[in-house]
Amino acid sequence: MIDCGEGTQMQMRKYRIGFGKIEHIFISHLHGDHFFGLIGLVSTFAMLGRQKPLHIYAPQGLKEMVDIQLHHTQAHLEYDLVFHELSNREPGTVYEDDKVTVSTLPLAHRIYTNGFLFVEKPGLRKLNIDAVHRYREIETCDYYKIKKGHDYRMKDGRVIPNSELTLPPPKPASYAYCSDTAYHEALIPLIRGVDVMYHETTFQTDREELAARTGHSTAAQAATIARKAEVGKLIIGHFSSRYKDISGFVTEAQSIFPATVPAQEGKDVFTWGKV
Numbered sequence: 001m002i003d004c005g006e007g008t009q010m011q012m013r014k015y016r017i018g019f020g021k022i023e024h025i026f027i028s029h030l031h032g033d034h035f036f037g038l039i040g041l042v043s044t045f046a047m048l049g050r051q052k053p054l055h056i057y058a059p060q061g062l063k064e065m066v067d068i069q070l071h072h073t074q075a076h077l078e079y080d081l082v083f084h085e086l087s088n089r090e091p092g093t094v095y096e097d098d099k100v101t102v103s104t105l106p107l108a109h110r111i112y113t114n115g116f117l118f119v120e121k122p123g124l125r126k127l128n129i130d131a132v133h134r135y136r137e138i139e140t141c142d143y144y145k146i147k148k149g150h151d152y153r154m155k156d157g158r159v160i161p162n163s164e165l166t167l168p169p170p171k172p173a174s175y176a177y178c179s180d181t182a183y184h185e186a187l188i189p190l191i192r193g194v195d196v197m198y199h200e201t202t203f204q205t206d207r208e209e210l211a212a213r214t215g216h217s218t219a220a221q222a223a224t225i226a227r228k229a230e231v232g233k234l235i236i237g238h239f240s241s242r243y244k245d246i247s248g249f250v251t252e253a254q255s256i257f258p259a260t261v262p263a264q265e266g267k268d269v270f271t272w273g274k275v
Contacts, residue, residue, distance in 0.1 A: 019050075197225075
């Protein structure tokens with residue numbers, strides 16, 4: 001989960017996201033709309049009898065706030081709440097497993113803020129089944145090892161190179177989440193070529209001075225970052241309530257980066273507004 005504002009639990013129930021599936025929560029910064037839902041979620045996990053640890057990656061200070069709330073409500077958790085406190089202003093890996101690597105993206109907001117870059121690790125190679133069938137002694141039990149990249153040694157000693165038996169795996173997916181930030185060109189080399197980028201667009205160009213003063217971006221600025229970083233698709237959001245219609249944000253961004261869509265609840269970031 002990335003950020004945890006108020007209403008998180010309602011949205012999880014609405015879209016039938018299993019509470020037990022959440023093991024890691026990444027909090028970008030300590031403004032309320034990005035973490036006020038956390039203590040409620042932590043408490044709900046306890047009421048549901050959670051046993052496995054919950055890892056939270058967040059700026060320094062959040063652990064103290066959560067600990068105070070748990071202390072004064074005399075709440076007792078049966079699971080470990082593991083905080084990974086962030087303070088480094090340089091990008092760095094904060095989580096990695098056999099499927100994905102998560103790195104921080106330092107941003108330019110009014111307080112210490114990180115975005116997060118999620119990069120999927122390459123999967124197994126795909127069997128070239130026609131090529132495999134040319135060798136009758138290759139059995140189904142051999143497939144996994146071949147997909148992992150191993151050559152196949154025949155009984156007569158011949159070695160069939162893996163490149164003959166397999167095809168390259170699908171391209172790993174990548175997603176950059178750029179939370180509240182002013183226009184920040186230091187992001188460009190960190191996110192270059194990602195498949196999908198979410199970038200906040202609190203204002204339109206008519207309030208560019210206000211955006212700079214409050215540490216936010218305009219739709220045009222977000223689109224400029226996307227164009228310069230050559231990302232695959234831009235998702236924009238975090239629209240100011242000063243605007244009653246978000247179509248102006250989309251028009252402004254698309255004039256610079258056509259592959260732009262507005263954030264919409266319940267959509268898959270990789271398929272929403274596919275262009």
